[in-house]
Amino acid sequence: MSWWDDAVHRALVEAILVSALAGLIGVQVVLRRLSFFTMALTHATFPGVVAAAIIGVNIYLGGAAAGVLVALGVAALSRREGQNASAATGVVLSGGFALGVGLVATQNGFSRDLSSFLVGSILTVDASDLLVTAAVLAVVAVVLAACSRQLTFAGFDPAGARAAGHRVGLIDLLLLLTIELVIVTVVPAVGTILAVALIVAPAAAARLWSDRLAVITPLAVAFGVLSGVAGLYASDRWNVAAGGAITLAATAILLLSLALTRVSIRPKAVPA
Amino acid sequence: MGALTAPFAAPFMSRALIEMALLALVCGPVSVFVFVRRMSFVADALTHTVFPGVVIGFGVAGANGIFGGALAAGVVTAVVLTLLTRGGRLSDDASTAVVLTAMFSLGVVLVSRRSSYTTDLTTFLFGRILTVTQQQLVQTAVLAVVILALLAVGARALVFRAFDEAAARAAGFRSTLLDLWLNVLVALVVVAAVRAVGTVLVIALLIVPAAFARLLTDRLLVMAAVGTAVTFVAGYLGLYVSWSASIDYGWRLTSASAVVLVLVLAYVVALPVGLTRGRRSRQPAVDPSCHGQVPGTSELIDGHERMRKVGTS
Numbered sequence: 001m002s003w004w005d006d007a008v009h010r011a012l013v014e015a016i017l018v019s020a021l022a023g024l025i026g027v028q029v030v031l032r033r034l035s036f037f038t039m040a041l042t043h044a045t046f047p048g049v050v051a052a053a054i055i056g057v058n059i060y061l062g063g064a065a066a067g068v069l070v071a072l073g074v075a076a077l078s079r080r081e082g083q084n085a086s087a088a089t090g091v092v093l094s095g096g097f098a099l100g101v102g103l104v105a106t107q108n109g110f111s112r113d114l115s116s117f118l119v120g121s122i123l124t125v126d127a128s129d130l131l132v133t134a135a136v137l138a139v140v141a142v143v144l145a146a147c148s149r150q151l152t153f154a155g156f157d158p159a160g161a162r163a164a165g166h167r168v169g170l171i172d173l174l175l176l177l178t179i180e181l182v183i184v185t186v187v188p189a190v191g192t193i194l195a196v197a198l199i200v201a202p203a204a205a206a207r208l209w210s211d212r213l214a215v216i217t218p219l220a221v222a223f224g225v226l227s228g229v230a231g232l233y234a235s236d237r238w239n240v241a242a243g244g245a246i247t248l249a250a251t252a253i254l255l256l257s258l259a260l261t262r263v264s265i266r267p268k269a270v271p272a
Numbered sequence: 273m274g275a276l277t278a279p280f281a282a283p284f285m286s287r288a289l290i291e292m293a294l295l296a297l298v299c300g301p302v303s304v305f306v307f308v309r310r311m312s313f314v315a316d317a318l319t320h321t322v323f324p325g326v327v328i329g330f331g332v333a334g335a336n337g338i339f340g341g342a343l344a345a346g347v348v349t350a351v352v353l354t355l356l357t358r359g360g361r362l363s364d365d366a367s368t369a370v371v372l373t374a375m376f377s378l379g380v381v382l383v384s385r386r387s388s389y390t391t392d393l394t395t396f397l398f399g400r401i402l403t404v405t406q407q408q409l410v411q412t413a414v415l416a417v418v419i420l421a422l423l424a425v426g427a428r429a430l431v432f433r434a435f436d437e438a439a440a441r442a443a444g445f446r447s448t449l450l451d452l453w454l455n456v457l458v459a460l461v462v463v464a465a466v467r468a469v470g471t472v473l474v475i476a477l478l479i480v481p482a483a484f485a486r487l488l489t490d491r492l493l494v495m496a497a498v499g500t501a502v503t504f505v506a507g508y509l510g511l512y513v514s515w516s517a518s519i520d521y522g523w524r525l526t527s528a529s530a531v532v533l534v535l536v537l538a539y540v541v542a543l544p545v546g547l548t549r550g551r552r553s554r555q556p557a558v559d560p561s562c563h564g565q566v567p568g569t570s571e572l573i574d575g576h577e578r579m580r581k582v583g584t585s
Contacts, residue, residue, distance in 0.1 A: 090312030090479035102529030197373035241384035
């Protein structure tokens with residue numbers, strides 16, 4: 001029996017890969033304040049995944065297709081006068097969620113599927129899930145590294161970036177598609193709640209310790225991996241849901257960071 | 273007409289319709305505030321964070337404890353969210369996301385030690401609108417009265433704060449208190465609704481009615497009335513459709529999903545109407561990307577600008 005045959009070992013590798021992936025993209029999500037969009041994306045890709053499973057197509061493909069629709073839908077709705085991005089995102093989220101939940105309910109044995117959608121089932125990942133996650137991690141790392149200068153410029157000063165000749169709309173679209181790629185990969189394995197927690201909490205914690213991207217990014221990945229490993233250990237030790245335990249570990253790191261940075265790092269005189 | 277009212281002759285269907293009517297009454301006005309304050313994410317968070325309260329309440333006092341537990345968790349979330357967003361060390365959306373995931377996971381961790389784990393989660397998602405009891409109807413009605421009373425008392429101050437925070441503060445209103453007020457209101461709506469109709473439906477009822485109404489009008493009172501009307505109609509049609517789908521066609525359509533889908537469909541249908549209205553009264557469009565920004569900041573800058581011009585002339 002090889003090392004890979006143990007479900008806990010596979011879960012450990014998956015947790016590390018997913019945490020690293022989420023930490024990488026999380027820095028962009030936190031800096032650009034895209035948490036709600038991320039949450040909407042997790043809920044609204046759900047009907048795509050369910051429909052793909054019912055028809056018998058690859059679920060990653062179904063989720064990706066739904067995700068593109070969602071991103072375009074939010075962009076189009078929030079440009080409508082009187083409608084703000086928050087409301088548009090909310091409408092897309094609730095519509096997608098209801099559609100997905102309704103589709104699942106037409107199938108047999110649906111309550112198990114639903115709960116795994118919400119909180120995931122990291123203990124049941126197989127080798128192909130691990131391969132997909134690793135591949136996506138490589139792709140996302142390459143994309144973020146290759147475009148880091150443009151992403152930072154467009155994120156902090158869109159007008160300046162436009163004036164300097166960068167195509168800001170294209171950069172933003174690239175970022176949204178990268179976030180979507182991460183969501184589509186991560187959600188089927190670990191569920192929506194854990195996906196959002198791993199994307200936002202470690203990056204928000206890392207942000208408290210530094211304001212240099214070169215420090216924040218590795219720190220976010222490290223915090224993510226640490227919460228993944230600690231959560232799995234707690235889940236194994238006390239027999240509680242793995243996804244929930246990992247989320248709580250990530251939250252604990254954020255709370256610790258809040259407390260520690262308040263003591264150790266004096267806020268500099270920077271306008272908020 | 274007989275065919276349209278026939279499903280509601282069954283007592284459980286008529287109770288479901290009354291529950292929907294009560295929720296429509298509350299969600300119309302409250303969703304208007306969720307809309308103008310861009311609180312969709314906070315509303316979404318509150319629907320998730322009452323979950324640990326439900327679990328703990330059930331564990332402590334059985335079915336009777338659910339209501340109190342949800343109420344306590346809702347109020348705790350409202351306070352925590354208000355404090356975190358005031359602190360300014362984390363951005364609003366990041367702190368909302370963290371509170372949402374942490375509280376929900378706490379509920380999951382607690383519930384995962386029980387054997388009926390997945391059934392509990394499913395009930396939480398869908399609620400049980402078709403098994404609403406007389407007692408729950410009374411509870412919802414009482415909460416509806418409380419919510420509407422709180423809203424009526426605070427409405428003027430809340431509108432002031434929503435559209436011009438600086439002026440509201442200058443006029444002596446305390447924004448933190450008003451924010452807490454609104455967060456607690458939304459929490460109360462979630463508590464009133466979540467057991468009967470589930471999270472899937474509550475989140476939609478807090479966001480879509482006002483978004484729909486804003487396409488037809490830009491007056492707040494009219495928005496509230498239109499929101500209530502569209503919610504009630506969607507509730508009626510959703511219940512009707514899910515009844516006929518399952519009775520006449522044997523197709524399992526959950527009523528919560530059906531109501532939300534009718535509501536979102538109404539929004540999509542109203543989009544072209546909003547477009548033509550928008551063309552008639554063209555105003556400078558607000559940058560859609562600045563959804564974390566406080567409305568009123570630009571007016572403040574305009575004021576300074578004007579003062580400077582007056583000073584130089």
